[in-house]
Amino acid sequence: MTELSKQDALVQYTAQIADNGLIIGHRMSEWCFRAPAIEMEMALMNCALDMIGQARELYSYAAKTQGEGKTEDDFAYLRDERDFRNALLTEIPNGDWGDTIVRLFFMSAYNELFFKALATSTDAELAAIGTKSLKEVTYHLRFSSEWLIRLGDGTEESHTRVQKSIDDLWIFTGELFTMTDAENMLLTDGISVDVTTLKTPWDQKISEVLTRATLTVPTNDWAQLGSKSEGLHTEHFGYIITEMQYLQRRYPGCEW
Amino acid sequence: MTDKANQQEWPLWEVFIRSKAGLDHKHCGSVHASDSEMAMEAARDVYTRRSEGVSIWVVPSNVITASKPEDKESLFEPADDKIYRHPTFYDIPKGAGKM
Numbered sequence: 065m066t067e068l069s070k071q072d073a074l075v076q077y078t079a080q081i082a083d084n085g086l087i088i089g090h091r092m093s094e095w096c097f098r099a100p101a102i103e104m105e106m107a108l109m110n111c112a113l114d115m116i117g118q119a120r121e122l123y124s125y126a127a128k129t130q131g132e133g134k135t136e137d138d139f140a141y142l143r144d145e146r147d148f149r150n151a152l153l154t155e156i157p158n159g160d161w162g163d164t165i166v167r168l169f170f171m172s173a174y175n176e177l178f179f180k181a182l183a184t185s186t187d188a189e190l191a192a193i194g195t196k197s198l199k200e201v202t203y204h205l206r207f208s209s210e211w212l213i214r215l216g217d218g219t220e221e222s223h224t225r226v227q228k229s230i231d232d233l234w235i236f237t238g239e240l241f242t243m244t245d246a247e248n249m250l251l252t253d254g255i256s257v258d259v260t261t262l263k264t265p266w267d268q269k270i271s272e273v274l275t276r277a278t279l280t281v282p283t284n285d286w287a288q289l290g291s292k293s294e295g296l297h298t299e300h301f302g303y304i305i306t307e308m309q310y311l312q313r314r315y316p317g318c319e320w
Numbered sequence: 321m322t323d324k325a326n327q328q329e330w331p332l333w334e335v336f337i338r339s340k341a342g343l344d345h346k347h348c349g350s351v352h353a354s355d356s357e358m359a360m361e362a363a364r365d366v367y368t369r370r371s372e373g374v375s376i377w378v379v380p381s382n383v384i385t386a387s388k389p390e391d392k393e394s395l396f397e398p399a400d401d402k403i404y405r406h407p408t409f410y411d412i413p414k415g416a417g418k419m
Contacts, residue, residue: 101330103351103362110365207361214354 070253073246075130076149077256078190079139080244080292081182082122083150086140088171089115090308094158104161107207111168114200118193125189141312145302146295149244152288153236155301162215162226166233169208173269174240175201177262186254209273216277227279238287241266332381333359335366337373345377353378 068076092112099105123136153171158164179201182194215226241263243251250256267281274281290296311318330352336345348367353359359378368376387395399405 101352103353103366106369107361107365110369210357210361214358 068245068249070249071129071131073249074187074255075126076244076246077250078122078126078129080149080246082119082126082139083148084154084171084175085115085119085122087148087150087304088154088167089113089119090304091154091156091158092164092168095164100161108164111204111207114197114204118197118200121193121196125193137312141309145297145305148297148301148305149292149295151236151239152291152298153233153240155291155298155304156233156236157300159229160225162222162229163233165208165211165215166226166229168204169212169273170233170237170270172201172205172208173266173273174237174262176205176269177265178257178259181257181262185257190255212273212279213277216274216279223278226277230274230279231282234282234284235286235288238285239289239292242287242289242292244293330354333363333378334381334384335359335363336377336379337363337367338375339372340374345375348372350381351378356380 089112092108092115095105095108095112097105099108119140120136123139126139127134127136151171153167156163156167158167176198179194179198183191183198185191185194212226215222217223241259243258243260247256247259251258271281291298291301331354332350333353333356334350335348337348338345351359351362351366353362356378360376363376363378367373
């Protein structure tokens with residue numbers, strides 16, 4: 065393995081946090097004009113814009129750290145599939161309303177812990193982004209928790225379906241708590257977050273909300289890995305960047 | 321959950337927002353939601369995304385008692401010819417400044 069410079073590690077780390085926001089934000093934006101009610105559509109679009117906004121700040125910082133004159137757009141629109149290191153959970157298709165709520169709930173519960181920890185990073189820029197993002201994520205977590213409680217404790221059909229969403233998405237949650245080489249390297253300087261320590265409080269939060277929702281926490285420990293460490297995605301990912309990058313690929317440098 | 325949650329349409333809620341500069345909550349629209357907490361979330365998402373407010377009230381629309389349009393004449397028109405109820409007949413001394 066080639067030696068990772070501290071600068072490269074910081075670029076990778078920052079871009080990887082941004083990838084989570086961009087990809088789940090893009091997924092949620094796919095609900096635009098398709099949500100069951102306008103109130104839910106506005107809520108999801110607000111969340112999506114928060115996440116894409118977080119991604120933009122992080123990509124800009126990654127580009128600045130890299131020092132090659134690139135911008136946030138180079139990261140979002142001109143990288144290939146293997147370069148994206150988002151957690152697999154963020155790229156899973158929207159499915160039904162319950163699938164989308166569960167994915168948002170799992171991710172927001174993680175992000176709340178993550179950004180709170182990132183706010184204490186020794187890297188001032190990352191700490192500032194962590195502080196700002198935390199306010200947004202706190203709302204995402206409340207919104208998705210309230211919905212989960214109503215779906216779980218709602219009708220027999222909503223209960224059965226949202227339990228299936230939880231069971232189906234569960235195998236993608238373990239990846240969130242794995243460490244990359246870049247994360248391990250930056251940990252010694254207090255720049256990165258030790259995400260392995262977030263697993264216990266995350267489990268507690270999940271258990272607390274699922275209990276209120278009369279739902280069952282899966283006991284399966286097996287985790288699907290690949291994207292965060294190596295950029296190995298699910299079969300769904302190619303379609304996301306095909307749509308997202310189409311315009312920049314077809315008309316390079318295009319602005320509107 | 322109550323039976324209401326199983327109904328096709330969620331109940332309607334009237335939304336009142338107090339702006340940063342305002343002292344009172346003003347009616348700004350309505351949302352559909354299954355209960356008061358969800359109505360609050362929806363009101364936040366629909367009506368405060370451009371920093372319009374610092375406080376939200378949501379009220380079930382069906383608890384509002386409204387005047388009937390056909391009662392308009394008896395309720396409001398008697399006041400029309402009582403212009404003396406407006407304080408327009410007083411000369412305000414210059415020293416008093418703006419009232």
